[in-house]
Each structure stands twice: as structure tokens, then as C-alpha cells.
Amino acid sequence: TRHSVMWFRRDLRLADNPALLAAAEADAVLPLFVLDPALWDVAGVSRRAHLAASLRALDASLRSRRTRLSVLRGDPVEQVVAAARELDATEVHVSADFGPYGAERDERVAAALAEHDIELVRTSSPYAVDPGSVTKGDGTPYAVFTPFSRAWADRGWDTPYEAPRGLSGLELASSVDVPDVDLPEGLRLPEAGERAAAQRWETYVADHLATYSDERDRPDLDTTSKMSAHLKWGEIHPRTMLAEIGRASGAGRATYRSELAWREFYADVLHHRPETAREYLRAEYGRMRYDDPGEGFDAWREGRTGFPIVDAGLRQLRGSGWVHNRVRMIVASFLVKDLHVEWQHGARHFMQWLVDGDLPSNQHGWQWTAGSGTDASPFFRVFNPTGQGRKFDPRGEYVRRWVPELRDLPDGEDPHEPSAAAREQVGYAAPIVDHKEERVEALSRWEEIRR
Numbered sequence: 001t002r003h004s005v006m007w008f009r010r011d012l013r014l015a016d017n018p019a020l021l022a023a024a025e026a027d028a029v030l031p032l033f034v035l036d037p038a039l040w041d042v043a044g045v046s047r048r049a050h051l052a053a054s055l056r057a058l059d060a061s062l063r064s065r066r067t068r069l070s071v072l073r074g075d076p077v078e079q080v081v082a083a084a085r086e087l088d089a090t091e092v093h094v095s096a097d098f099g100p101y102g103a104e105r106d107e108r109v110a111a112a113l114a115e116h117d118i119e120l121v122r123t124s125s126p127y128a129v130d131p132g133s134v135t136k137g138d139g140t141p142y143a144v145f146t147p148f149s150r151a152w153a154d155r156g157w158d159t160p161y162e163a164p165r166g167l168s169g170l171e172l173a174s175s176v177d178v179p180d181v182d183l184p185e186g187l188r189l190p191e192a193g194e195r196a197a198a199q200r201w202e203t204y205v206a207d208h209l210a211t212y213s214d215e216r217d218r219p220d221l222d223t224t225s226k227m228s229a230h231l232k233w234g235e236i237h238p239r240t241m242l243a244e245i246g247r248a249s250g251a252g253r254a255t256y257r258s259e260l261a262w263r264e265f266y267a268d269v270l271h272h273r274p275e276t277a278r279e280y281l282r283a284e285y286g287r288m289r290y291d292d293p294g295e296g297f298d299a300w301r302e303g304r305t306g307f308p309i310v311d312a313g314l315r316q317l318r319g320s321g322w323v324h325n326r327v328r329m330i331v332a333s334f335l336v337k338d339l340h341v342e343w344q345h346g347a348r349h350f351m352q353w354l355v356d357g358d359l360p361s362n363q364h365g366w367q368w369t370a371g372s373g374t375d376a377s378p379f380f381r382v383f384n385p386t387g388q389g390r391k392f393d394p395r396g397e398y399v400r401r402w403v404p405e406l407r408d409l410p411d412g413e414d415p416h417e418p419s420a421a422a423r424e425q426v427g428y429a430a431p432i433v434d435h436k437e438e439r440v441e442a443l444s445r446w447e448e449i450r451r
């Protein structure tokens with residue numbers, strides 16, 4: 001009899017999982033997850049909590065198929081090899097990881113398995129199109145989004161795969177429990193797992209996909225899909241979503257597809273340039289003068305800058321592990337251009353709290369705002385937080401939702417720019433900087449690196 005291991009990582013689902021199908025061709029399969037301290041111990045509380053819940057959900061669906069998820073803790077190089085040897089498996093199946101850490105880890109695991117004549121088989125990846133496989137005619141990677149997205153769509157993807165029918169499961173004697181993760185007070189996260197992902201997607205397609213392009217910039221309406229955390233953990237595969245988008249109608253679907261392409265583009269960029277997880281993609285921005293993170297950075301992290309939409313975004317981050325895309329851009333711009341703090345500090349804070357925290361999209365979302373990214377927003381276009389608030393949250397509903405002080409403002413006060421007296425009355429901070437002055441300061445620092 002032939003035994004295999006299905007090593008789950010960022011593909012916590014049974015449906016549309018070709019690596020699982022490949023593993024299930026063996027006579028019996030061990031469904032395995034390894035809690036890697038190198039990842040677990042540094043992940044923020046939101047991601048740890050989501051992952052734990054997702055592993056429980058995966059275990060529950062495996063149990064309904066009369067098997068279970070075995071969980072080990074430790075360095076995957078040792079743990080995966082030990083598990084495969086314990087069950088005399090000849091293959092370990094994964095979906096390929098293209099992240100800087102994951103790709104290198106998989107090389108080490110493959111080498112360690114090979115010493116025991118066990119093969120690491122990579123089938124598919126968390127993307128519709130594997131990073132690195134869309135290239136220009138001369139074989140070099142795309143540096144900007146639009147031509148990438150055209151070539152990406154031309155390349156195309158498979159139709160979704162069914163879940164395996166039967167699954168003859170193996171288990172380990174030494175499986176550990178999935179840890180309980182206590183959430184800090186005030187943080188509430190949405191449900192995790194494959195079923196929750198499928199339900200959210202189904203509801204979203206029915207209710208909001210058609211109007212996505214009109215409403216996606218409006219944090220007050222809250223009508224984006226919130227699929228990001230499900231995608232991050234592979235509780236759904238983009239293939240499944242793209243197939244559904246292909247069947248839907250309405251103007252929103254092309255825009256939505258293009259957002260999924262951004263996710264794939266950033267994964268491709270990080271695959272080719274792994275150092276850009278930390279370093280400036282456009283090196284000249286590394287020469288810009290920045291300030292050390294100080295009191296302003298503390299106020300930013302805690303959502304008390306005195307700019308309502310900035311504070312709402314940063315409180316939404318710590319209250320729900322998620323922030324609307326428009327507001328991610330606004331708070332990021334504020335940190336880099338009003339407080340003159342390097343993007344890496346903000347990116348780290350995001351990774352600490354985001355439930356969808358994902359290296360390529362996060363680091364390159366930040367680089368975009370900082371002016372140093374691929375299709376970067378030109379540095380001289382500095383977001384005015386008050387104007388952005390008025391435009392994208394016209395009735396102030398979003399800022400009132402996340403900054404409760406603003407609910408008590410006297411009539412006639414602008415929730416995006418309350419008067420000094422009104423701030424005092426409701427106990428809301430005065431602006432920590434003068435936006436006009438800091439804009440001028442940011443532009444003069446930028447002029448220095450252009451010379």
C-alpha cells in the first residue's frame with residue numbers, strides 16, 4: 001500500500017485543492033499541519049486566532065470524512081520528515097509556497113525528505129497563476145501592473161477542482177492540540193474556515209459584486225467582499241472565485257477580477273525581488289530623510305492623531321483586524337508623508353494586527369503609498385486626510401462608527417474636521433500636526449532625493 005502526506009499550509013480547505021487530490025491518489029493520506037514557531041511566534045494575535053480557528057474547521061470537515069488533522073509543533077524540516085517516516089509515506093504533497101520564507105523552507109524540507117527517498121510534490125499554489133510564470137517575451141518579469149494583468153489573464157487558469165470523494169485517512173500518535181488564542185479586549189474577528197469563506201463569497205456575489213466598482217472606495221458603505229483573510233489562508237482558492245466571476249454579470253466583476261490580479265502581481269513581484277519585503281523597491285527612496293518613530297508614531301498606532309479618518313482606520317485595525325482599502329492608503333500616507341516615518345514601521349504594525357496580513361500585498365501596498373513601489377502613487381500626490389474623509393465618507397458614518405467620541409459632536413460640526421471647542425467638549429484629540437506644513441516638508445525632502 002502507498003502512503004502519502006498532505007502537508008497543509010496556506011490551503012486550509014478540501015474543495016478546489018489539487019495538491020490534496022494528488023495526495024489522495026495514494027491508498028491512504030495523512031492530513032498534517034505543522035505549527036512552525038518561526039511563523040507562529042511572530043504572527044500577530046489576529047492571524048494566530050484566525051489560523052487556530054481555521055485549523056479547527058479543517059479538522060471538523062476531515063472528521064466528517066472519518067479522518068482528522070494531525071498537528072505537530074516544531075521546525076518543519078524535522079517534523080515533516082518524522083511524520084512521513086512514521087507512516088512509511090513515499091510522498092509529501094503541498095501547494096507551492098512562493099513567499100521568501102516559505103520557498104526557502106520548502107527547499108530545506110525537500111532536501112531532508114530526499115535523504116529518506118521521500119519526494120516533496122508541489123501542485124498548484126495559492127494563486128490562479130503561479131508567481132514567476134507570467135513573463136515578458138524576453139523572459140523577464142513585468143515591473144508594472146497593467147501589462148502584467150493582461151498577460152496574466154491571457155495565460156488563464158484551470159477550472160476549479162472538486163473535493164476528493166473518498167479519503168482514507170491516516171493519523172499520528174503524537175498530534176498536539178491546536179492552541180487556544182485569547183483575543184485582547186475589543187478585538188472581534190469574523191468566522192474562519194472553508195465553510196465561512198464559501199458562505200461569505202456566495203452572499204457577496206449575490207448582494208454586492210455587481211456594484212463593486214461604484215462602491216469599493218466607500219468605507220462607510222462597507223460593501224467590499226472581506227475575502228482577504230479567507231484568501232490569505234487558502235480557505236477558498238482564487239480559481240473558485242474567478243470561475244464564479246466569469247458566470248456573473250454587472251460592471252463590478254471586471255474591477256473585482258482586477259483586484260485579484262493585484263494580489264497575484266504583488267506575489268509575482270515579491271517572488272522576483274524577495275528583498276523588497278524590507279528594502280525599497282526604488283532604491284533612491286532609501287536616501288530620503290525620515291524621522292525616527294516617536295510620539296507621533298505612538299499616537300498613530302493608537303488612533304489619536306486628531307484626524308478622524310486616520311484614527312478611525314487605526315482603531316478599526318485593532319478592533320477588527322481589518323481595514324478598508326481606501327483607509328489603508330490614507331493612514332499609510334499619513335504616517336509616511338505627515339509624520340515622515342519610514343513605511344516599514346507602519347507595515348510591521350499592520351502585520352501585527354491584520355487578520356489578512358500578507359507579506360506581498362502588505363509590503364507592496366505600503367511601498368505604493370510611500371512612492372517607492374511598482375506602480376507607486378507619485379510621491380507629490382499627498383493625501384489630504386480631511387478631504388479624503390469628506391469625499392469617501394460623506395456623512396461621517398465611518399468615522400463615527402470607529403471613533404465614538406465623534407458621535408457626540410454638536411449639530412453643524414464637520415465630523416472630519418471638528419472645531420477646537422467641539423473637540424474639547426467631546427474629548428477628541430486636537431490634530432497632532434498641521435497637514436499643510438507637513439505636506440510642504442514632505443515635498444522638500446522628496447526634492448532632495450530627486451537632485
Ligand code: FAD
Binds near residue numbers: 227354359
Ligand atoms: P476587496 O475590495 O473585496 O477585494 C477583493 C480581493 O482582491 C481582496 O480580498 C484581495 O485579495 C484582493 N485585493 C484587493 N485590493 C488589493 C490590493 N490593493 N492589493 C492586493 N490585493 C488586493 N491585502 C491583503 O490581503 N493583505 C495585506 O496585508 C494588505 N495590506 C495592505 C496594506 C496597505 C498599506 C494597502 C494600501 C493595501 C493592503 N492590502 C492588503 C490590499 C487591500 O487593502 C486588501 O486586500 C483589501 O482591503 C481586503 O479587503 P476585501 O477583501 O474586502 O477587498
